[in-house]
Amino acid sequence: MLEDYFRQYGLIAVFIAVAVALPTSLLLLSWALSLARIRPHKPNPVKSSPYECGMEIIGSRWVRFNFRYYTFALLFVVFDVETVFLYPWAVYFKQLGLFALIEMLVFVLILMVAWAYAWRNKALEWR
């Protein structure tokens, strides 16, 4: 049981290891090739400028976000916490039965009040 558990998380560990190793090894390879004088080193301003999808960067990297995004972030946090309550219920759903379903409906309904409030007060609209 416990061995199986760690084996499953071992897959995630392998995944993370590959995800870290791939970019690191590419950078190391590039560095090693430049040491061996195989990779040419001829920088110019156009080549070393950062780019986004082929677009030229306008302005500095510090762009202040619009304040309205914060409303969405706050709402997201609360409904994210709701997910945490849904998760154990979903795992143990069959054994818990009807009573827990009603409980969860009450729980979600109370949160729907908040959602309806946010909707009615046009907090979800972009003004």
Next chain:
Amino acid sequence: MLSLDMAFWTMAVVTVVSAAAVVLLKDVFRAALCLVLTFMVVAGLFVLLSAEFLAVVQVLIYAGAISILIIFAIMLTRDVHQGNPSNRFRYPALVLAALLLAAIVLVVIKTDWNQLDSRVLPGAPTEAVGATETGVKNVFSNTTPVIARLLLRDFVLPFEVASVLLLAAILGALALVREGEG
């Protein structure tokens, strides 16, 4: 269990290094990203302790929501590129952190970790250590159903009150945001 030891030490080192980076980095945005890394690795440590539910909560709430809030707050702040200068609270904060660490270490040492409440493990006498040790193993091989049972059967009222708390949090947040706009 050599691989588990390796996993633990890797994660422990990454946790400490990234947590130190959060405090020491001058660039606030990079510090925030290091904080996200710390959250993720702590989730990994929870997995090693077979506290699966806690790990999921850590990823969902801390690595997901809290870090988004922090990064948004940084992106909303003006003059954030000035960085994180040290101020006169440096040494008081050090003392406070050391005291907190001492308190946590003391609690960890003093607590009997083989005790389980009879509500967690139905039918188990809490006094009998032998019975609870197998009980501890049973419960901690699969924690999420136990948490679900406790949350939805034994602690129904706190569970529902939690939704009211979340409702209040949303209403308060919306009221505060609107106040700021007006």
